[in-house]
Amino acid sequence: xxxxxxxxxxxxxxxxxxxxxxxxxxxxxxxxxxxxxxxxxxxxxxxxxxxxxxxxxxxxxxxxxxxxxxxxxxxxxxxxxxxxxxxxxxxxxxxxxxxxxxxxxxxxxx
Numbered sequence: 480x481x482x483x484x485x486x487x488x489x490x491x492x493x494x495x496x497x498x499x500x501x502x503x504x505x506x507x508x509x510x511x512x513x514x515x516x517x518x519x520x521x522x523x524x525x526x527x528x529x530x531x532x533x534x535x536x537x538x539x540x541x542x543x544x545x546x547x548x549x550x551x552x553x554x555x556x557x558x559x560x561x562x563x564x565x566x567x568x569x570x571x572x573x574x575x576x577x578x579x580x581x582x583x584x585x586x587x588x589x
Contacts (some may be wrong), residue, residue, distance in 0.1 A: 496511070
């Protein structure tokens with residue numbers, strides 16, 4: 480009697496196993512992880528897409544730039560060039576949200 484195949488998202492451990500066993504047959508990897516071949520194949524395809532584009536898709540990028548900042552043990556923080564570029568790229572979406580429209584009053588109009 481065979482065990483029922485796992486369902487749901489792949490765990491980090493399973494993804495790591497798949498990434499390090501790309502030379503093995505998909506059926507063997509799926510059997511080792513007790514997953515369906517289609518789920519393993521889907522993950523392998525997503526890895527290949529990332530390799531083809533050379534970067535992670537923009538929907539997967541973290542909009543939070545705090546992990547790109549430079550920190551030290553004394554509490555000072557420095558914006559790195561990567562954080563500055565990411566901030567510039569997302570500026571239009573952050574500034575034009577209209578969240579504070581009608582709340583902020585400017586004394587002199589330019």
